[in-house]
Structures are given as C-alpha cells and as structure tokens.
Amino acid sequence: MEVRRHDVIIVGGGAAGLRAAVAIADADPSADVALVSKVYPMRSHTVSAEGGAAAVARPDDSLEDHAFDTVKGSDFLGDQDVIQYFVEQAARELILLEHWGCPWSRNEDGTVATRAFGGMTTKRTWFARDKVGFHMLHTLFQHSMRYAQIRRYDEYFVTKLLVDGGAVRGVTALDVRSGELFVIAARAVILCTGGGGRAFPFTTNGNIKTGDGMALAYRAGVPLKDMEFVQYHPTGLPRTGILITEAARGEGGYVRNADGERFLVERDYGVGTKAELGPRDMISRAIVQEIEAGRGLKGTYGEYVHLDLTHLGEAHIEAKLPFVRELARTYVGVDPVHEMIPIRPVVHYMMGGVDVDIDGATDLPGLYAAGETASISMNGANRLGSNSLTECLVFGARSGEKALEFARGSSDASEDVLRQQGAEEGARIDALRGKRKGGEKMAVIREQMAAALERGCGVYREESSLEEACRALAQLRGRYADLGLEDASRVFNTELVAALELGNMLDVAEAVANSALPRKESRGAHTRKDYPHRDDQNFLYHTLCSFDPGGPRIGKKPVTLGRWEPQERKY
Amino acid sequence: MxxxxxxxxxxxxxxxxxxxxxxxxxxxxxxxxxxxxxxxFGATGFVYLLLGLLALEAVWALGGGSASWSGFQASLASPFMIAIHAISFVSVIFVGVRFFRLFPKAQPPRLGPVRPPPAPVIIAALYAVWIGASVLFAAILAGGIL
Amino acid sequence: MGEQKKTFVVTRFDPDRDDAPTTREYEIAVQPDWKTLDALNFIKDHVDGTLAYRWSCRMAVCGSCGMMVNGEPRLTCKDVLSQYGDTVHIAPLANFPVVRDLVIEFDGFMEKFERVKPWILRAKEKAVEEGTHRQSPEQLADFQHFSMCINCMLCYAACPVVSNEPAFLGPAAIALGHRYNLDSRDEGNGARNQVFRGDGTVFSCSYANECSEVCPKKVDPAAAVNQAKIGALLDWAKGLVLPRGGPE
Known part of the structure; x- marks a missing residue:
C-alpha cells in the first residue's frame, strides 16, 4: 500500500479548504500541503452560493454592530470571542480576495459596493452580482494554482482518519479513478468538507454535500456540536430545492401568500420592520405557518408561497439578480420580471458541525476543521446570510496557520502502523465494492433517511416525531449494513463512493435527530411545538453528540458569552 | 456514429x-x-494559392510585352478560368461573411472611455465599405470611369 | 401527469473489462419537467447502479455534468429532456479521453488552464492595509462576462481545432487568460501574451465560433480568443521596439 507524506492534509477544496491551503503556503513557503478533495476544487459547493459575503466596510458601520447582529442572529448561542475575532478579520479577508482578482461589484467611485441582507442592521454584504460563491471559489482556486507546494489530490475520497498515539497521523483516501486506496500521512489534518444537507429531501445543497468530514471526525471519537440547528433557507424552488438568494429580498423582493398578501408585514411573525429581511429562521417559520393556515399555493410538488420581484423592473433585475432570473426561467419556467417565483423553505446550511475551538482545533490533537464542517461556534442557533462565506475565509486561514504550527511541533507515526491501518481499511472498502448479496437498495435507504429527517427534524419539531426519527434512523443504520451494490468495477466506481457517502449521511442524520430530542426549548432554527419558548435558564449551552456503538452520547458545552447577555430576540 | x-x-x-x-x-x-x-474555410487557402499563381502568370505576361499580355487576357475568357473566378468569388464572399460576423467580437471592450459601436452597426459598416469599394472597382475596371 | 417513455442509449466503458466503449439501452418513464440529468439519476437509482457519471450542483454552475446528448455538447442539468424524441443518445464529452462510461479525463484541460497564468500578476502586490484597488463599473464590465466560465468544457467538445490539434490551448483556457489581461488590476499581459503566441497558440483558432454557440453561460469564448489574437500580435509588435518588462 502506497504511503504518501505531507506536512498538512486539507480534506475538501472549497472556500475554507483553499483558503487554508493558501494561508499555509503564505506562512511558510517550504511547507508541503496536500489538498485532498473528492471533486476537482472548482466543483465544490461553495460555487453555488449567490448572495454575498459580509464585512464592515462603510464608515457608518462598526465592528460592534456586525458582532451584535451576529450574536443576536445566533439567538445568543454563538460564542462571542469567536464572533469578535470574526468581525475584526472579515474585511481583511475580503480585501485579500479582491487583490487576488475577485470581481466584487462596484460603486461609481470604484469602491466595493455593499447590499442589505437578512438580520444585518447596515449594508455590509459585499457581492459580485448574484454569483458570489462562484466568483470567490474560482478566484481562490485560480490563485491557489500559483503555489507549487499545494499538492492537489483531485477526486480522492477520504474514507478514514488514521489515529495513533492519541493524535491524528493521516488519512486513507480512495483514488476514485483507479479504485486504489492510499495512505496519506501528515502531522495535521483540516476538515473542510462542508455540511450534510443532502441527508434531507429538499435542500439547496448539491450532490456532494454529504457530511463526509463531520462523519470522519465523529467516527474518530470527536464530538459534533449543535447538530440540531439546521437552517432552512426560506426561498428555495419546489422539487429541486435550488437556491434563490436572499439578495432577491435584499434588492427589494416581497414574499406573498396565495391571497397576494405580504404576510411578513401584514401579520406578526416577529420580524418587525425588517419584514422580508428578517433572519432566515423566522421567515421559514412564517412561511410554514402560512401554508399550514391554508394560505399557501398548491403545486405538483407540495405547497409553496410566492417571491415577488415584478415591481423591481427588468433593468434592476438584469443588473443585480441576473442569475436569479436565469434560474427561475430554467428550472420553474417563470420570468421573475413578469411573474412571481414559487418558493418554499429548504435545508440550506448546518450551524452545527465538528466541535472546534477558536483555532479550529478539535480535542483530537492534529485534527482541525473549518467552514460549514466546523462548529466553532460562530453561528450558534441560526446563521445570518452572507456570514458564512466570510467565515470560510477567516477560519480557513486561521485553522491553516494553527494546523501548520501544530505540525511543526508534532511527529510522524511509524510507516508500519500506518500501513497496517491502511490495509484494514482497504479490506473494508474492497468488501463493500460490488457487494452483491445485500438485500437493501441504496436509493431506498436514502429516501427513507430523508423522509425521517423531514418528518422529525423539519422547521417545526416535537417530542414524538423526534423520537420516531431517532428510532427510524437507528433502524436504517442496521439496514445499511445489509446494502446490496451492483458495481464491482475498480475504475471510477461512483456507486461505491455513493455508498460511503450514505454511511456518512446516516451519521450526520443520527447526530441531528439525537441532538434535537433533548433540547426542550425553541432557539434559532430549532423550533419545538411542545416547547415554543427560549429557555436560557436550562438550555444556554452547546449540545455535544459523540459516537457510541450503543447509540449517540449527548453532552453539553458552555457558551462563551461576552459583551452581550441574552435578551429577547425581536426585530 | x-x-x-x-x-x-x-x-x-x-x-x-x-x-x-x-x-x-x-x-x-x-x-x-x-x-x-x-x-x-481551410479549403479557401487552395483558392488563394490558385489566385496567387494566376497573379504570377499575369506579371510574367506583362513582362513579356503587350502581345503576351493580350494573350493572357484572352486566356481568362476560357470556361475553365471563368469557373476558377466564380469559385474565388464565392470563397471570398464566404470568408468575408464569416469574418464580418466575428469582427465585432474581436474588438477590445473599449479604447479608453470609448466603447465600440454595437455589433450590427459595425457589421453594416463593413458591408457598406465592402460593397461600395467592390462597385467602385468594378466600374473602374469595366472602363466606366477613369 | 402525462407519463411518457423514452429510450436512452448510453455509452458504457469499463477499461478492466472492455476493449472499447459500447452502448446500453434503458427504457424508462420520464416526467415532462425533467432535465436529462434527472433521467440519468433515475436510471442509476432504480435500473442500473453501475452507470458512472459526474454531477453535483444541478443548477448549471459547477460545470460537472457536461455530456454529448444526441451528438450535441450539453450541460445535462440544464438540458430540457422534453425537446428530444423517443430515443436519446448520451455519450461522454467529445474530444476528451474517456475514463469510464460518461466520465472523461480532463487533466489535459487543467494543464492548459494553468499555463495561461489565470491569476492577478503584478510587479508589486498591494498591501492589505491599503484596502481594495479602485475599479470602476466600466472597468469591471470589460472582463466580467469572461469571468463567468464554469469550466464545463462544452466548448472543447465543439471546437474543430481541438479535435485536430492536441496542443491548442482551447477556448476556455484562452478566455480565462484573456479575462485577466483585461482586468485593470493585472499587469501580466506580457507574460500571458507570450503563452498565447507559444505552443498551442491562439492563432490556431479558425473562427468557427462553435465554442460560443454551445457555451451555457454566454461567456463568448470566440470573442476572447479573437481579441487575444489581436492583443498577442500588438504585444509582439511592441516588443520589437520596446524592451520587454512586466511580471512573469
């Protein structure tokens, strides 16, 4: 079995992973970084982000305002030391990206333009038309091509973290093209694999968002934090779940029910004067309530409401929201200049993830995580739109630097130990490939997992449906062991990769449901019908979920408060 | 397939x-x-080759005096030569149309503060110049003017 | 809901088993609002789990799912299935070596891409403390549409020169290099134009315009390539007279 050696391994080549790689190469040109991704980096799901990236840029804005908006948006579950560091570094990161070529949209005077976004008191969201994720990812990727010391492993699927002597020593990675398993040794590993939205039936997430990094950490004994907090983005297209950016509301779009009412204004959903620009969790809840009250529209793929951009005019839409127009026409046959877009809440982001500290470090020495994969926790119980892209940059950079520092002080595991672990993993993978005798079909398990999550961990949750989801997922885990696969090929076996991804999604799903059950309150994106109020007395803590063969173990971790004590979250 | x-x-x-x-x-x-x-498009290169050889022949004939020049001009009236010229005419139009279609795209986005005119305007201007110059040359060669 | 059946004739190839690619036929019921990718996903989930292909975002922005559909290069997640008749042929993207089934090898593209130096080249980097560069909306408009390339490589499948000349840089790589040449923050025209005149030169382009016709993002690579020809030529002429400088 071939063993490759590098100083640091980064798993995942999206915004966080690429930024970490560049940070390491900039900090130390002699460092040798492996960027291991199951897709070529420009395919990473960062590419689909549309709205913008937030940073304080205007003189009428302040770091304190950005920090407070984020803390309040998180429903006071965000760690305030993390948030403080974030707002301080945000502008620096976006300026660096501009220097690297990112085509930020501009004001007439040549300065970077900003737009309004949900939950932000001032315009501080930098944008590049309405394809910010695309431009940021391509800028970062193209910039990273300058560094010969960033060694890319394109289309290598990391299957396991190798741990020896109480620290992470590397990974096993499946070369998807040849079917060969490699051991890649390093003194530090950074997980930047995004979230796991594909475990749910309706999601903005692409096929690759299967929670791989979260599962890798989970299986290595690292707890996942705050997994119950799953963000439903209010404006996704029915059936496909394709994202219609918050920027559509930021540019003045309205949300209307079947009666044409702007219900966020006409009725009290807690968003106050912010109306359509309230935080995502509140708007998603409002839409679900409108539909349950019978004021939704009925379609072939379920019920929905309308996003109305018709009053903005063609010129404005073409200038600021051209991609939105293209998506609406291509995927629902609607021209937003003349008609309203059908939308419904869909899973978009996971506030939860691998438990890390402000350096991006887990409690397993040598293991780091950044971006959506991590819960650091910047977003607490609910994330504000346009904070995530900046978060990937700020904490991608920090965790890269910290991982490098750690690697410099650490040591290598013996090659024999790594080979031994690699051989065991190789046998496991070979046994899975083309496993014909299983009776279960992958598509069936996937659909049932998604259905269980939809029923139990939707926008509104309650005790009985959560318990049912936990049971169903445990059962599916058992059935997964009996999976039957058809493809026995070694070369580019996508069925094998999908089976590994399904295992990862089951881990993530289990963590979500089991974390949600004991939280008997409503906070941020986690809303309980049976416990509709926030309970700071008993539940102001982060939930930890650790893997255990007998069923997930739930723990608690204190929230780092700071300048702001929890207050009522009203807009 | x-x-x-x-x-x-x-x-x-x-x-x-x-x-x-x-x-x-x-x-x-x-x-x-x-x-x-x-x-x-690539094949039109062959046409240019033929025209080039014809031009060389014309120069040679010119150098040989007025008799050889008259002989050369008479030879141009043969069906074979007329066919060559007809094919050349079609090729030039083909290349011209193809080139004109692409010409607006090949313009830089702007020169200083000035942006090039919209594509249809550029293309119309090209055709105008082309047709105008062709008509003028035809008139001159047919002996109508000069 | 009207249920219609279509037959999909899909290229299959496993290098461990097959000498050359073959085809397999799948007849399935299709929905009127499906894209071609939806049909492939249905086949993989419910009919034949061994079918291999790339896809991810399903919203025409990641560039993974380019394939030949009835002989035309298409982004299958955007490609409307109902436009086709009863039989749909799906093959891997033309002009690329094939790894497996509908999966192509595109490391050749990645190499050409890196050669054009697709990054901001400056003699001296601006310090972060100085803030962003000033760039007017007009300056941004100069190169913005060329920056929209999602690297889907449909243009490479359509280009007749790519079929014949292995060294040719190709539409997307040239368009992305040209995007940086036009960016007011970049100073690397000299270095890039040398690449444009070198191996795989932009002058191999024969004005076919097929690349721009198939581009799903309206990048118009033909415009970029032909602008690049003029830029490279002027740069060469200038270099005869003036000393060469600029960052590499």
Whole structure:
C-alpha cells in the first residue's frame, strides 16, 4: 500500500479548504500541503452560493454592530470571542480576495459596493452580482494554482482518519479513478468538507454535500456540536430545492401568500420592520405557518408561497439578480420580471458541525476543521446570510496557520502502523465494492433517511416525531449494513463512493435527530411545538453528540458569552 | 456514429493511472455539422494559392510585352478560368461573411472611455465599405470611369 | 401527469473489462419537467447502479455534468429532456479521453488552464492595509462576462481545432487568460501574451465560433480568443521596439 507524506492534509477544496491551503503556503513557503478533495476544487459547493459575503466596510458601520447582529442572529448561542475575532478579520479577508482578482461589484467611485441582507442592521454584504460563491471559489482556486507546494489530490475520497498515539497521523483516501486506496500521512489534518444537507429531501445543497468530514471526525471519537440547528433557507424552488438568494429580498423582493398578501408585514411573525429581511429562521417559520393556515399555493410538488420581484423592473433585475432570473426561467419556467417565483423553505446550511475551538482545533490533537464542517461556534442557533462565506475565509486561514504550527511541533507515526491501518481499511472498502448479496437498495435507504429527517427534524419539531426519527434512523443504520451494490468495477466506481457517502449521511442524520430530542426549548432554527419558548435558564449551552456503538452520547458545552447577555430576540 | 478525434486530443502530459478510451469527434469530419464550415474555410487557402499563381502568370505576361499580355487576357475568357473566378468569388464572399460576423467580437471592450459601436452597426459598416469599394472597382475596371 | 417513455442509449466503458466503449439501452418513464440529468439519476437509482457519471450542483454552475446528448455538447442539468424524441443518445464529452462510461479525463484541460497564468500578476502586490484597488463599473464590465466560465468544457467538445490539434490551448483556457489581461488590476499581459503566441497558440483558432454557440453561460469564448489574437500580435509588435518588462 502506497504511503504518501505531507506536512498538512486539507480534506475538501472549497472556500475554507483553499483558503487554508493558501494561508499555509503564505506562512511558510517550504511547507508541503496536500489538498485532498473528492471533486476537482472548482466543483465544490461553495460555487453555488449567490448572495454575498459580509464585512464592515462603510464608515457608518462598526465592528460592534456586525458582532451584535451576529450574536443576536445566533439567538445568543454563538460564542462571542469567536464572533469578535470574526468581525475584526472579515474585511481583511475580503480585501485579500479582491487583490487576488475577485470581481466584487462596484460603486461609481470604484469602491466595493455593499447590499442589505437578512438580520444585518447596515449594508455590509459585499457581492459580485448574484454569483458570489462562484466568483470567490474560482478566484481562490485560480490563485491557489500559483503555489507549487499545494499538492492537489483531485477526486480522492477520504474514507478514514488514521489515529495513533492519541493524535491524528493521516488519512486513507480512495483514488476514485483507479479504485486504489492510499495512505496519506501528515502531522495535521483540516476538515473542510462542508455540511450534510443532502441527508434531507429538499435542500439547496448539491450532490456532494454529504457530511463526509463531520462523519470522519465523529467516527474518530470527536464530538459534533449543535447538530440540531439546521437552517432552512426560506426561498428555495419546489422539487429541486435550488437556491434563490436572499439578495432577491435584499434588492427589494416581497414574499406573498396565495391571497397576494405580504404576510411578513401584514401579520406578526416577529420580524418587525425588517419584514422580508428578517433572519432566515423566522421567515421559514412564517412561511410554514402560512401554508399550514391554508394560505399557501398548491403545486405538483407540495405547497409553496410566492417571491415577488415584478415591481423591481427588468433593468434592476438584469443588473443585480441576473442569475436569479436565469434560474427561475430554467428550472420553474417563470420570468421573475413578469411573474412571481414559487418558493418554499429548504435545508440550506448546518450551524452545527465538528466541535472546534477558536483555532479550529478539535480535542483530537492534529485534527482541525473549518467552514460549514466546523462548529466553532460562530453561528450558534441560526446563521445570518452572507456570514458564512466570510467565515470560510477567516477560519480557513486561521485553522491553516494553527494546523501548520501544530505540525511543526508534532511527529510522524511509524510507516508500519500506518500501513497496517491502511490495509484494514482497504479490506473494508474492497468488501463493500460490488457487494452483491445485500438485500437493501441504496436509493431506498436514502429516501427513507430523508423522509425521517423531514418528518422529525423539519422547521417545526416535537417530542414524538423526534423520537420516531431517532428510532427510524437507528433502524436504517442496521439496514445499511445489509446494502446490496451492483458495481464491482475498480475504475471510477461512483456507486461505491455513493455508498460511503450514505454511511456518512446516516451519521450526520443520527447526530441531528439525537441532538434535537433533548433540547426542550425553541432557539434559532430549532423550533419545538411542545416547547415554543427560549429557555436560557436550562438550555444556554452547546449540545455535544459523540459516537457510541450503543447509540449517540449527548453532552453539553458552555457558551462563551461576552459583551452581550441574552435578551429577547425581536426585530 | 462517432469518429475518432486526433489520438492525443486533450491528452494530459503524463498518462493517468488507468487506461482511457480514445477521444471521439462530435461529428463526422470533414463535412459533418461543425466541421463543414471549418473545412471549407481551410479549403479557401487552395483558392488563394490558385489566385496567387494566376497573379504570377499575369506579371510574367506583362513582362513579356503587350502581345503576351493580350494573350493572357484572352486566356481568362476560357470556361475553365471563368469557373476558377466564380469559385474565388464565392470563397471570398464566404470568408468575408464569416469574418464580418466575428469582427465585432474581436474588438477590445473599449479604447479608453470609448466603447465600440454595437455589433450590427459595425457589421453594416463593413458591408457598406465592402460593397461600395467592390462597385467602385468594378466600374473602374469595366472602363466606366477613369 | 402525462407519463411518457423514452429510450436512452448510453455509452458504457469499463477499461478492466472492455476493449472499447459500447452502448446500453434503458427504457424508462420520464416526467415532462425533467432535465436529462434527472433521467440519468433515475436510471442509476432504480435500473442500473453501475452507470458512472459526474454531477453535483444541478443548477448549471459547477460545470460537472457536461455530456454529448444526441451528438450535441450539453450541460445535462440544464438540458430540457422534453425537446428530444423517443430515443436519446448520451455519450461522454467529445474530444476528451474517456475514463469510464460518461466520465472523461480532463487533466489535459487543467494543464492548459494553468499555463495561461489565470491569476492577478503584478510587479508589486498591494498591501492589505491599503484596502481594495479602485475599479470602476466600466472597468469591471470589460472582463466580467469572461469571468463567468464554469469550466464545463462544452466548448472543447465543439471546437474543430481541438479535435485536430492536441496542443491548442482551447477556448476556455484562452478566455480565462484573456479575462485577466483585461482586468485593470493585472499587469501580466506580457507574460500571458507570450503563452498565447507559444505552443498551442491562439492563432490556431479558425473562427468557427462553435465554442460560443454551445457555451451555457454566454461567456463568448470566440470573442476572447479573437481579441487575444489581436492583443498577442500588438504585444509582439511592441516588443520589437520596446524592451520587454512586466511580471512573469
């Protein structure tokens, strides 16, 4: 079995992973970084982000305002030391990206333009038309091509973290093209694999968002934090779940029910004067309530409401929201200049993830995580739109630097130990490939997992449906062991990769449901019908979920408060 | 249905870890769909070659005195020569139309503060100049003016 | 809901088992609002789990799912299935070596891409403390549409020169290099134009315009390539007279 050696391994080549790689190469040109991704980096799901990236840029804005908006948006579950560091570094990161070529949209005077976004008191969201994720990812990727010391492993699927002597020593990675398993040794590993939205039936997430990094950490004994907090983005297209950016509301779009009412204004959903620009969790809840009250529209793929951009005019839409127009026409046959877009809440982001500290470090020495994969926790119980892209940059950079520092002080595991672990993993993978005798079909398990999550961990949750989801997922885990696969090929076996991804999604799903059950309150994106109020007395803590063969173990971790004590979250 | 492309088309500098099937063209070259226009465009080079040889012959004839020049002019009236000229005429129009269609795209986005005029305007201007100059030259050569 | 059946004739190839690619037929019921990718996903989930292909975002922005559909290069997640008749042929993207089934090898593209130096080249980097560069909306408009390339490589499948000349840089790589040449923050025209005149030169382009016709993002690579020809030529002429400088 071939063993490759590098100083640091980064798993995942999206915004966080690429930024970490560049940070390491900039900090130390002699460092040798492996960027291991199951897709070529420009395919990473960062590419689909549309709205913008937030940073304080205007003189009428302040770091304190950005920090407070984020803390309040998180429903006071965000760690305030993390948030403080974030707002301080945000502008620096976006300026660096501009220097690297990112085509930020501009004001007439040549300065970077900003737009309004949900939950932000001032315009501080930098944008590049309405394809910010695309431009940021391509800028970062193209910039990273300058560094010969960033060694890319394109289309290598990391299957396991190798741990020896109480620290992470590397990974096993499946070369998807040849079917060969490699051991890649390093003194530090950074997980930047995004979230796991594909475990749910309706999601903005692409096929690759299967929670791989979260599962890798989970299986290595690292707890996942705050997994119950799953963000439903209010404006996704029915059936496909394709994202219609918050920027559509930021540019003045309205949300209307079947009666044409702007219900966020006409009725009290807690968003106050912010109306359509309230935080995502509140708007998603409002839409679900409108539909349950019978004021939704009925379609072939379920019920929905309308996003109305018709009053903005063609010129404005073409200038600021051209991609939105293209998506609406291509995927629902609607021209937003003349008609309203059908939308419904869909899973978009996971506030939860691998438990890390402000350096991006887990409690397993040598293991780091950044971006959506991590819960650091910047977003607490609910994330504000346009904070995530900046978060990937700020904490991608920090965790890269910290991982490098750690690697410099650490040591290598013996090659024999790594080979031994690699051989065991190789046998496991070979046994899975083309496993014909299983009776279960992958598509069936996937659909049932998604259905269980939809029923139990939707926008509104309650005790009985959560318990049912936990049971169903445990059962599916058992059935997964009996999976039957058809493809026995070694070369580019996508069925094998999908089976590994399904295992990862089951881990993530289990963590979500089991974390949600004991939280008997409503906070941020986690809303309980049976416990509709926030309970700071008993539940102001982060939930930890650790893997255990007998069923997930739930723990608690204190929230780092700071300048702001929890207050009522009203807009 | 599919035809092999050049065996090294889009090949990486070092072979990958697994054997690949060779690249296929999207259409039947040289005259299938996408290739038709490309092949004809390349073939016009042959036409230019012929015209070039004809020009050399004309210069040679000129150098030989007025008798040889008259002989050369008479030879241009043969059906073969007329056919060559007809094909050349079609080729030039073909290349011209193709080039004009692309010409607006090849303009830089702007020169200082000035942006080029919209594509239809540029194309119209090109045709105007082309047709105008052709008519003028035809009139001169036919002896109508000068 | 009207249920219609279509037959999909899909290219299959496993290098461990097959000497050359073959086809397999799948007849399935299709929905009127499906894209071609939806049909492939249905086949993989419910009919034949061994079918291999790339896809991810399903919203025409990641560039993974380019394939030949009835002989035309298409982004299958955007490609409307109902436009086709009863039989749909799906093959891997033309002009690329094939790894497996509908999966192509595109490391050749990645190499050409890196050669054009697709990054901001400056003699001296601006310090972060100085803030962003000033760039007017007009300056941004100069190159913005060329920056929209999602690297889907449909243009490489359509280009007749790519089929014939392995060294040719190709539409997307040239368009991305040209994007940086036009960016007011970049100073690397000299270095890039040398690449444009070198191996795989932009002058191999024969004005076919097929690349721009198939581009799903309206990048108009033909415009970029032909602008690049003029830029490279002027740069060469200038270099005869003036000393060469600029960052590499």
């Amino acid at each position: 599919s035809v092999p492309a050049h065996p090294q088309a889009m090949a990486p500098s070092r072979p990958g870890r697994t054997r690949t099937a060779p690249p296929q063209r999207p259409d039947q070259a040289p005259f299938g769909g996408r290739y038709r226009s490309h092949t004809l």
